[in-house]
Amino acid sequence: MSTLVKDLTELLSSEQVSTNETVLHQHGQDESYHEVAEPEVVVFPKSTEEVSAILRYANEHCIPVTPYGRGSSLEAHVIPYSGGITIDFALMNRILSIRPEDLLVVVEPGVSRLELNEALAKHGLFFSVDPGADATLGGMVATNASGTTTVRYGVMRDQVRDLEVVLADGTVMNTGSLAAKSASGYHLNGLFAGSEGTLGCFTKLTLRVYGIPEHVMAARATFNTIEEAVQAVTTVLQVGIPIARVELVDEESIRQVNRHDEMDFEEKPTLFLEFHGNEAGLKQDVEFTTELMTDAGCQSIQFETETAARNHLWEARHNLAYSYIHSNPGKKMMVTDVCVPISELSGAIHHAREQLEAVGLVGGILGHVGDGNFHALVMVDMNDAKEVELSNQFNESIVHYALSKNGTCTGEHGVGIGKQKYQEAEHGEAYHAMKLIKKALDPNNILNPGKIVKVD
Amino acid sequence: MSTLVKDLTELLSSEQVSTNETVLHQHGQDESYHEVAEPEVVVFPKSTEEVSAILRYANEHCIPVTPYGRGSSLEAHVIPYSGGITIDFALMNRILSIRPEDLLVVVEPGVSRLELNEALAKHGLFFSVDPGADATLGGMVATNASGTTTVRYGVMRDQVRDLEVVLADGTVMNTGSLAAKSASGYHLNGLFAGSEGTLGCFTKLTLRVYGIPEHVMAARATFNTIEEAVQAVTTVLQVGIPIARVELVDEESIRQVNRHDEMDFEEKPTLFLEFHGNEAGLKQDVEFTTELMTDAGCQSIQFETETAARNHLWEARHNLAYSYIHSNPGKKMMVTDVCVPISELSGAIHHAREQLEAVGLVGGILGHVGDGNFHALVMVDMNDAKEVELSNQFNESIVHYALSKNGTCTGEHGVGIGKQKYQEAEHGEAYHAMKLIKKALDPNNILNPGKIVKVD
Numbered sequence: 001m002s003t004l005v006k007d008l009t010e011l012l013s014s015e016q017v018s019t020n021e022t023v024l025h026q027h028g029q030d031e032s033y034h035e036v037a038e039p040e041v042v043v044f045p046k047s048t049e050e051v052s053a054i055l056r057y058a059n060e061h062c063i064p065v066t067p068y069g070r071g072s073s074l075e076a077h078v079i080p081y082s083g084g085i086t087i088d089f090a091l092m093n094r095i096l097s098i099r100p101e102d103l104l105v106v107v108e109p110g111v112s113r114l115e116l117n118e119a120l121a122k123h124g125l126f127f128s129v130d131p132g133a134d135a136t137l138g139g140m141v142a143t144n145a146s147g148t149t150t151v152r153y154g155v156m157r158d159q160v161r162d163l164e165v166v167l168a169d170g171t172v173m174n175t176g177s178l179a180a181k182s183a184s185g186y187h188l189n190g191l192f193a194g195s196e197g198t199l200g201c202f203t204k205l206t207l208r209v210y211g212i213p214e215h216v217m218a219a220r221a222t223f224n225t226i227e228e229a230v231q232a233v234t235t236v237l238q239v240g241i242p243i244a245r246v247e248l249v250d251e252e253s254i255r256q257v258n259r260h261d262e263m264d265f266e267e268k269p270t271l272f273l274e275f276h277g278n279e280a281g282l283k284q285d286v287e288f289t290t291e292l293m294t295d296a297g298c299q300s301i302q303f304e305t306e307t308a309a310r311n312h313l314w315e316a317r318h319n320l321a322y323s324y325i326h327s328n329p330g331k332k333m334m335v336t337d338v339c340v341p342i343s344e345l346s347g348a349i350h351h352a353r354e355q356l357e358a359v360g361l362v363g364g365i366l367g368h369v370g371d372g373n374f375h376a377l378v379m380v381d382m383n384d385a386k387e388v389e390l391s392n393q394f395n396e397s398i399v400h401y402a403l404s405k406n407g408t409c410t411g412e413h414g415v416g417i418g419k420q421k422y423q424e425a426e427h428g429e430a431y432h433a434m435k436l437i438k439k440a441l442d443p444n445n446i447l448n449p450g451k452i453v454k455v456d
Numbered sequence: 457m458s459t460l461v462k463d464l465t466e467l468l469s470s471e472q473v474s475t476n477e478t479v480l481h482q483h484g485q486d487e488s489y490h491e492v493a494e495p496e497v498v499v500f501p502k503s504t505e506e507v508s509a510i511l512r513y514a515n516e517h518c519i520p521v522t523p524y525g526r527g528s529s530l531e532a533h534v535i536p537y538s539g540g541i542t543i544d545f546a547l548m549n550r551i552l553s554i555r556p557e558d559l560l561v562v563v564e565p566g567v568s569r570l571e572l573n574e575a576l577a578k579h580g581l582f583f584s585v586d587p588g589a590d591a592t593l594g595g596m597v598a599t600n601a602s603g604t605t606t607v608r609y610g611v612m613r614d615q616v617r618d619l620e621v622v623l624a625d626g627t628v629m630n631t632g633s634l635a636a637k638s639a640s641g642y643h644l645n646g647l648f649a650g651s652e653g654t655l656g657c658f659t660k661l662t663l664r665v666y667g668i669p670e671h672v673m674a675a676r677a678t679f680n681t682i683e684e685a686v687q688a689v690t691t692v693l694q695v696g697i698p699i700a701r702v703e704l705v706d707e708e709s710i711r712q713v714n715r716h717d718e719m720d721f722e723e724k725p726t727l728f729l730e731f732h733g734n735e736a737g738l739k740q741d742v743e744f745t746t747e748l749m750t751d752a753g754c755q756s757i758q759f760e761t762e763t764a765a766r767n768h769l770w771e772a773r774h775n776l777a778y779s780y781i782h783s784n785p786g787k788k789m790m791v792t793d794v795c796v797p798i799s800e801l802s803g804a805i806h807h808a809r810e811q812l813e814a815v816g817l818v819g820g821i822l823g824h825v826g827d828g829n830f831h832a833l834v835m836v837d838m839n840d841a842k843e844v845e846l847s848n849q850f851n852e853s854i855v856h857y858a859l860s861k862n863g864t865c866t867g868e869h870g871v872g873i874g875k876q877k878y879q880e881a882e883h884g885e886a887y888h889a890m891k892l893i894k895k896a897l898d899p900n901n902i903l904n905p906g907k908i909v910k911v912d
Contacts, residue, residue, distance in 0.1 A: 101690050101799040124694075144639045155637050157646070158614075173885035179795035180827040181611050182864040183600045183650055184871055185883050185908060186890045190613070190646025194639055211696035234557050238580075240667035241734075242698075278697075278744065281737020288734065339635035343557040371636040408638040415640055427641050429629035433897060434642045440896035441889060452641065 004063065005041050008085070011053045016044045016091070027068055027078070027086045031133070033332040033382055034076035034417060039066065039086035046091045048164060048172055048203040055201065056170030058085055058446050066448050067197040069110065069139030074335060075416030077143060077196050082449050087201060089138050095119050096204070103209050104161060104178065109138020109202045125209045128153035131412065132321075138202045143414040144194030151237075151370030152244040152276065153210065155412070157193035164204035165192055168442040178206065191437070196414055197448035199441050213244075213276035217286060218310035221293055221301040222268040226250060226353075227346040229269045232296035233369050234342055239292070241285050245274035246370040247317050250353070253324075253364030253377075257316045260323040265316045268299060271369070272317045274310075320366060321377065328362060328379040334391045337419075338402035339373035339411030348401055352376045355397050359390040373411030400425075415452045423453065460519065461497050464541070467509045472500045472547070483524055483534070483542045487589070489788040489838060490532035490873060495522065495542035502547045504620060504628055504659040511657065511902075512626030514541055518900050523653040525566065525595030530791060531872030533599060533652050538905050543657060545594050551575050552660070559665050560617060560634065565594025565658045581665045584609035587868065588777075594658050599870040600650030607693075607826030608700040608732065609666065611868070613649040620660035621648055624898040634662065647893070652870055653904035655897050669700075669732035673742060674766035677749055677757040678724040682706060682809075683802040685725045688752035689825050690798055695748070697741050701730035702826040703773050706809070709780075709820030709833075713772045716779040721772045724755060727825070728773045730766075776822060777833065784818060784835040790847045793875075794858035795829035795867030807857050808832045815846040829867030856881075871908045879909065 001009075008017045018024075019041050028038035045051045058065045064084030071078055080086055093110035100123045107116060114134045116127050131145040139145075141163065146155040153159075162176035175188035192199055223229040226248070233246055248271055255267050273289075275282050290301055304310045311318075325333055340348045349365055356363050356376060367374030376398060380391040399409045399422055409415075409422040424431045431453070438445075438453045445455050457465075464473045474480075475497050484494035501507045514521045520540030527534050536542055549566035556579045563572060570590045572583050587601040595601075597619065602611040609615075618632035631644035648655055679685040682704070689702055704727055711723050729745075731738050746757055760766045767774075781789055796804045805821055812819050812832060823830030832854060836847045855865045855878050865871075865878040880887045887909070894901075894909045901911050 099797070099799060100694060102797040103694065104797070144643075146637055146639075150637060155639075157643065167885075167889065171885050171888075173889060174883075175886060177864050177882070178797040178862040179829075179858075179864040179867065180798065181602055181606060181795055181829060181867050183602075183611075183793075183866045183868050184864045184875065185879055185887065186655075186893060187600075187613065187643075187646040187650055188886055188889065190643040194643055199642075211694050213696055238556060238559065238667050240669055278737055278740045280740040281734055284734045284736040337639075339637055341555070341558045341560070341634040342636070343555060373635075373637060402635075406634040408633050408635040408640045410639045411635065411637050412639050419640060423641055426633070427630075429623075429627050430631060430644055431641065432627075433623065433629060433644065436896040437642060437893055440892040 007057060008041060008043055008054070011057060012043060012045065012050055016046070018042045026071070027088065028080070030071045030073040030076055030078050032074045032076055032418065033334050033380065034079060037079050037081045039080040040083050042086045042088055044088050044091045048166065051087065051166045051201055051203050052170040052172055054085065054087060055166050055168060059169050059444055062444050062446060064449050065446050067142065067201045069136030070112065072133035072135045073139065073143060073416060074413045075418035077414060077416040077451060079417070081417070089136065092203065098123055100125060102178065104206055105209055106204060106206050107137055109136060109205060111137050113137060113140065120209055124212050126212050127207065127209050129156050129159060137205055137207065141193050141202060141205055142196050146412040148245040148247055148368060150368060151246055152242060157190055159208045160189045160193045160205070161208055162206035163189060163192055163202050165200040166203055167200045168444065168447050176206070196416065196451050198438060198452050199447060215277060215279045215282050215305065216310065217275045217282050217303055217305050218313045219273040219301060219303045220313050221271045221273065222266050222299045223297055224268060224299060226269045226349050228297035229271050230346045230369060232293045232298060233271065235292045235296060236289055237370060241289055242277070243273060243370060244276040245272070247272040248367040248369040248374070249317055249320060250365040253320055253366060254316055256327065256364055257319050257323045260327050261319055263316065266300065270316070272314050320364070324364065324377055324379055331379040331381050334378050334380050334395065335413070336376045336395050336398045337373070337410045337413040338398055338407055339371060340402050340405045340407035342372040344405040344407065345369065345372050345374070348405065349374055351401050352398050355394055359394045361387065361390060361394065371411065372407070417451065420451065420454065463513060464497060464499055464510070467513060468499060468501065468506055472502070474498045482527070483544065484536070486527045486529040486532055486534050488530045488532055488874065489790050489836065490535060493535050493537045495536040496539050498542045498544055500544050500547045504622065507543065507622045507657055507659050508626040508628055510541065510543060511622050511624060514902050515625050515900055518902060520905050521902050522904050523598065523657045525592030526568065528589035528591045529595065529599060529872060530869045531874035533870055533872040533907060535873070537873070545592065548659065554579055556581060558634065560662055561665055562660060562662050563593055565592060565661060567593050569593060569596065576665055580668050582668050583663065583665050585612050585615060593661055593663065597649050597658060597661055598652050602868040604701040604703055604824060606824060607702055608698060613646055615664045616645045616649045616661070617664055618662035619645060619648050619658050621656040622659055623656045624900065624903050632662070652872065652907050654894060654908050655903060671733060671735045671738050671761065672766065673731045673738050673759055673761050674769045675729040675757060675759045676769050677727045677729065678722050678755045679753055680724065680755060682725045682805050684753035685727050686802045686825060688749045688754060689727065691748045691752060692745055693826060697745055698733065699729060699826060700732040701728070703728040704823040704825040704830070705773055705776060706821040709776055709822060710772055712783065712820055713775050713779045716783050717775055719772065722756065726772070728770050776820070780820065780833055780835055787835040787837050790834050790836050790851065791869070792832045792851050792854045793829070793866045793869040794854055794863055795827060796858050796861045796863035798828040800861040800863065801825065801828050801830070804857055804861065805830055808854050811850055811853050815850045817843065817846060817850065827867065828863070873907065876907065876910065
C-alpha cells in the first residue's frame with residue numbers, strides 16, 4: 001500500500017478509499033472520445049469535513065485532486081491526466097431540504113437531476129436544467145451545464161443561489177446566501193459555477209427550482225431551409241413569446257432517424273418547440289407563433305398538449321444521438337459545441353454543413369437555436385488516424401468560425417481538455433486574468449490541473 | 457499645477473482635466489448621507505485608449521482611481537476617500553450599436569438608462585433594469601443595480617453579455633462574447649459586474665434588451681396585514697405566474713403620501729403589481745392572481761391597462777421617497793437594503809417596523825417583495841448626533857436580522873463604504889477569497905480603494 005493510500009485510509013475509512021483496478025479505470029474516462037488516464041486512488045467522502053481533510057492533505061503534499069460526479073462530461077473534465085486523487089461524490093447524495101416558499105432546494109453534490117426532480121414533483125416543483133444525461137448536480141454546476149430549456153429558464157449558473165465550497169487548502173466557505181438577489185461582495189457564485197473543479201470542490205448546493213407549469217404545449221415545424229427556420233425563431237424571440245424549448249434538427253439527421261428507426265418524418269430542416277404557461281396565454285402564443293412562422297416560410301406545423309402525443313412529436317429529436325451511435329458501431333461520437341450571436345447562426349450552420357461535406361464524415365447538425373448554440377455530430381473511428389485528424393480539423397474549423405463572429409468555443413459542454421487549446425484565442429488578455437485568479441485561489445495548482453487554464 | 461495634473465494634461469488634453477473647485481466638490485459626494493471627500497483631480501476620457509493611459513500612469517505612481525457615472529449611488533461608491541483621480545465617463549456616452557436580431561446593444565459606460573430606452577423604443581425594444589434614478593449604465597453594471605422589474609427580468613448582472621474592461625495596469629480585456637451562453641473560461645462577466653470599480657474600469661458594455669411586451673396590466677391590492685400581503689405574493693410566485701413587478705408599501709407610508717399629496721389611498725399594506733404578456737394570457741393570469749390573493753386575505757384589488765390609468769394606480773408607490781423628503785426639510789434619507797429568503801420576509805419587515813418604532817424616527821417600509829428585498833427609509837438630521845446614532849443602530853439591527861436568516865446586507869444598493877463593515881460578517885471565509893482576487897487583479901490597490909474589500 002502506498003503512503004498516499006495509507007494516509008487517506010487514516011483520514012477516512014478503508015471502505016472509502018479504493019485502488020481497485022475496475023474503479024480506477026471507471027474514473028479514468030468520461031463519455032467522450034478523449035484518452036483514458038487513471039487516478040492513483042479514488043476516495044468516497046461522506047461529509048464536508050472529510051472533503052476538507054482530503055484537500056488539506058493533498059495541498060500539503062501537492063497531490064492533484066479531480067472531483068467526479070457520474071463521468072458524463074464530454075470534454076475530459078473528470079479525466080485525471082496528472083494522476084493523484086479522484087474524489088467521487090457518490091456517497092454525498094442527500095437532498096437536505098426543499099423550501100417550496102423560497103423556490104429553493106439544498107442538496108449534496110452527488111444527487112442527480114432526475115433524483116431531484118422525482119423529489120420535487122411531490123411539491124408541484126421541478127428543476128429546470130436538462131443537459132440530456134442524468135448527471136449529478138455537482139457536476140452540472142461545475143461545468144455550467146445547460147440544454148433544451150435554457151432559452152426560457154437559463155443555464156446552471158443562473159440556478160445557483162449558494163455553494164458550500166472547499167478550497168484547495170481545505171478552507172470551507174459559502175459563495176452566496178439564501179437571498180434571491182444580492183449586491184454584496186464579489187459574485188463568487190458565478191465564478192465557481194463553471195470552474196470545472198479547478199477552484200474548489202462543492203459540498204452543498206442551494207439551487208433555484210420552479211413551479212410545474214400549468215400547461216405545456218409541444219410543436220414541430222418544418223422549413224425548406226435552415227435559414228428560414230432560424231429566421232422564424234429570431235422573429236418569435238424578438239416579439240417576446242416565451243418559448244420554453246426550441247431545437248433545430250437538420251434534414252440529414254431527420255433522414256438518419258427515419259432510416260434507423262423506420263420512421264417517416266418529413267426530411268426537411270425541422271424545429272421542435274415547447275411552450276409553458278396558462279391555457280389561454282398558450283393558445284394566443286401558439287396562434288401568434290404559427291402566424292410568424294408561416295410568414296418566415298414554415299411548410300407545416302403540428303401542435304400537441306397531451307404528454308404522450310408531445311413525446312411522440314419530439315421523438316426524432318430525442319432519438320437523434322442514439323440513432324447515429326447505433327448506426328455506426330465501433331465509432332465514437334465527437335460533438336462540436338459552439339455558440340454564436342443568433343444573427344450569425346444561419347451562417348455558422350451553413351459553414352458547418354459545408355465543412356462536414358468537405359471532410360466526408362457521417363454526421364448531422366442540431367441546435368439549441370434560441371441560444372445560438374448548435375452541435376455538429378460526427379462519427380469517428382478512433383483507430384483510424386485519418387478520421388481522427390479530419391474530425392479534429394472539422395472541430396477546429398467550426399470553433400474558428402464561431403470565434404471570428406464573436407461567439408464562444410463552447411456553449412454548454414465546457415472546456416475540460418478538449419477546448420483548452422482555444423482559451424487563449426477566445427479570451428485574449430482575459431485568459432491572463434483567469435490565470436491570476438486560479439493562482440490566487442489554488443497556488444499549488446492541485447485542483448484539476450490542466451483544465452480551463454494552464455498555469456506554470 | 458501639481459505634477460499629477462500636469463502629467464494627466466499631457467496624457468489627455470487640458471479641457472479633459474479639471475481641478476475646478478465646483479467640479480471637485482460635485483465628484484466628492486453621491487446621493488447618500490455619507491461624508492463628502494474630494495478627489496485631487498477629475499478627468500474626462502473620450503476613449504478606451506485614454507482610460508488605459510490614465511490607469512497605467514496611476515498604477516505606476518500608485519495613485520488611487522475612482523470611476524464616476526452620475527453620482528446617484530447610495531453607499532458612497534464614488535466618493536474618493538483616498539483622494540487621487542476621479543474618472544468621469546460623461547464624454548464616453550455613445551450608443552455604439554443596436555442589434556435587434558440578437559436582442560443586444562453595445563454602449564459606452566456614460567450612456568444613461570433613459571437615453572438607451574429612448575433609442576431602443578424605435579426598434580420596439582426596451583432595457584429592463586429600473587433602479588429609479590437615471591443612472592449611467594456603467595454605474596449600474598458596477599453596482600449590479602436592480603429594481604422593480606427584477607422579479608421578472610433579473611438584475612443588472614443578468615443583462616451583461618460582455619464588458620470591455622481596463623485593468624489596474626492599463627491592460628484592456630473583454631470579459632465575455634456575443635454568445636447568449638458560454639461554458640468557456642471563468643465567468644468574468646459576473647465577477648466584474650458588481651465590482652464597484654475595484655477590479656477595473658468599464659469602457660464598453662454589451663447588454664441584453666427585450667421586446668416591448670404586447671400588453672401591460674397594472675394592479676393595486678390592499679391587505680389587512682403585511683403577513684397576508686407577503687403570503688399572497690409567495691403563492692402567486694409559487695404557481696409560476698410571471699409577475700413583472702410587485703412592490704409592497706406599508707400603511708405608514710401610504711398615510712405619509714396621503715398627507716403630503718392630499719390623496720385618499722386606503723391606509724393599509726398595499727401591493728403594486730404589473731403583468732407583461734399577451735392579452736389572453738394576462739386576462740387569465742389576472743383572474744388566477746385575484747383568486748389567489750382573495751384566498752390570502754386581499755381586501756380590494758383594482759386593475760388598469762391604459763398607460764395613464766396604470767400610472768395613476770401606481771402613484772402612491774412612485775411618490776413615496778419624494779413625499780418623505782419634502783415633508784422633512786433639512787433631513788437626509790437613510791435607506792436600509794437587506795434581502796432575505798421570501799419565507800423570512802414577513803418576519804424581517806415586522807422586525808424592521810418594531811425597530812423603527814423603538815428608535816422613534818420618521819420612516820416607512822417598502823419592498824421589492826418578489827425578491828425578498830425591502831427598504832426601510834428613515835429621515836435623519838445629520839447635525840443631530842443622537843439621530844445619526846439611532847439611525848445607524850437601526851440600520852445595523854436590520855442587517856444583523858437579515859444575516860441571521862441567511863440573507864444579505866444589500867440587495868441592490870451595493871457595498872461602497874456603507875456596507876463595508878458587514879462584509880466579513882456576511883461572507884466569512886469567502887471574504888478572504890475576495891481579498892485574494894482583489895490582490896491578484898489590483899496588486900497596488902489603486903482601484904476605488906477601501907470599497908467592498910479592505911486589503912492591507
